[in-house]
Structures are given as C-alpha cells and as structure tokens.
Amino acid sequence: MTLLILGLLLWAGAHLVKRLAPGARAVLQDKMGDGSKGLIAALILLSVVLMVLGYRSADGAVYWGRTGAMVGINNLLMVVAVALFGVGNSKSRLRGKMRHPMLTGLIVWGVAHLLVNGDVPSFVLFGGLIAWALLEMILVNRAEHEYVPYDGGSFAGDVRLAVITLVVYAVISGIHWWLGYVPFGA
Known part of the structure; x- marks a missing residue:
C-alpha cells in the first residue's frame, strides 16, 4: 500500500x-x-x-465484488469516460459545453472502477484520484476566472470523437484482458 x-x-x-x-x-x-x-x-x-x-x-478488506449488473454499468461509464478524455481536444460540439472534460472523465473513470472493485486498495487509488480531480477543478476555477468556452464544433467532429472513443475503448479493453483483468462479465 x-x-x-x-x-x-x-x-x-x-x-x-x-x-x-x-x-x-x-x-x-x-x-x-x-x-x-x-x-x-x-x-x-x-x-x-x-x-x-x-x-x-x-491487500485490503473486500466489501463488494463484481456483479453482472455492475460490470455492465462500469463498461458504459468507461465509454463515457473515454469520450470525455477526448472532448477537450476534439472538434466536437460537446467541447464548448464543458469546462473540465478530462477531469470529469477521470471522475467517471474512478466511479466506474469503484463499482466493480470494492476493496481498500481500490478505495485508495480510485477515490484518491477522484479527490485530486475535484480539487484540481476547484483550483483551476479559482485561478482562471476568464474562462472562454470553445466556440465551434460540428457533426463531423462528433462522429470523429465517437469513432476514436470506440477504438480507444477497444484498445483499453484489450490491454485489460492481456493483463488478466477481464473487462466483460462478472
């Protein structure tokens, strides 16, 4: 630990x-x-x-484990998290609607992993990163009062973001599988 x-x-x-x-x-x-x-x-x-x-x-105490429902919710949240990580550099219409897409994506990623990993090391890792992301948002908002949202984006940018999200999600799933963590099924 x-x-x-x-x-x-x-x-x-x-x-x-x-x-x-x-x-x-x-x-x-x-x-x-x-x-x-x-x-x-x-x-x-x-x-x-x-x-x-x-x-x-x-090692640490385990309070809950994987269930089929939680694995499904985790996987859906992970698609959202991957999309949010990409929003900040995309030409998607969503980019102008979010101030902290990467930090929000990290929070969604952390919550998704806590749903299927109810052990103390997971609380420390994912909970710690969620706390950091929230603190980072607060500090950025205090330091940068003159936030100007992205003014642009297009349907083509939305489609590119969706395709890239699915490809990156597939790669992440493959890496998890390779490391011995089956991302699908309880």
Whole structure:
C-alpha cells in the first residue's frame, strides 16, 4: 500500500505544484527552461508506475465484488469516460459545453472502477484520484476566472470523437484482458 500512496502523492504533487506553488514552479522553469516540463512529465510517469505496482501488490478488506449488473454499468461509464478524455481536444460540439472534460472523465473513470472493485486498495487509488480531480477543478476555477468556452464544433467532429472513443475503448479493453483483468462479465 505504501507504493500506491506514494504514487498518488507524487501524482497530486506534480500536478498541483502549478496551482499551489506557482513561485517554486517559476523558479524551476527559470533554472531548467523547457526541461522543467520534462521533469514534471517524468515525475508523473513515475507516479503512474508506483500506483500500478502499488495497486497490484496491495491487500485490503473486500466489501463488494463484481456483479453482472455492475460490470455492465462500469463498461458504459468507461465509454463515457473515454469520450470525455477526448472532448477537450476534439472538434466536437460537446467541447464548448464543458469546462473540465478530462477531469470529469477521470471522475467517471474512478466511479466506474469503484463499482466493480470494492476493496481498500481500490478505495485508495480510485477515490484518491477522484479527490485530486475535484480539487484540481476547484483550483483551476479559482485561478482562471476568464474562462472562454470553445466556440465551434460540428457533426463531423462528433462522429470523429465517437469513432476514436470506440477504438480507444477497444484498445483499453484489450490491454485489460492481456493483463488478466477481464473487462466483460462478472
């Protein structure tokens, strides 16, 4: 569980330094230039590795397990989560209607996984990332009062988003299967 918690803290710290310690971030950028972005990216990658290793090795009480209904709801929510991750960079009409599509997608992803993983390591991982995403939304909203929504989008952009979502969802499902986590069925 230590690696999992360390990974979560590193993830949150690397992402939140821009909002919570802008002076330190500016000093780092002055000293390293564009290399500071590489350092932050490396810390985020390390945090993901720690979270994966920590989650896979963590034990804890189990309060509920997978059921057919929850697996089905999880899969539907995952399609929504993948779509939301793509909305922010799409030319879809939905892009102009959402301020934080990636963070919202992460929250949906976390909730979906908690529906089928009712154990303590899942509470720590998915609950921790949900809490981080909510905090990040609050901090972004406080810092960026002059939000200007995307003005554009088209039906063709909606179709592209839908196709890309389904392809990415299929790849994610395949990776889960390859790792031994069957994403379909109880």
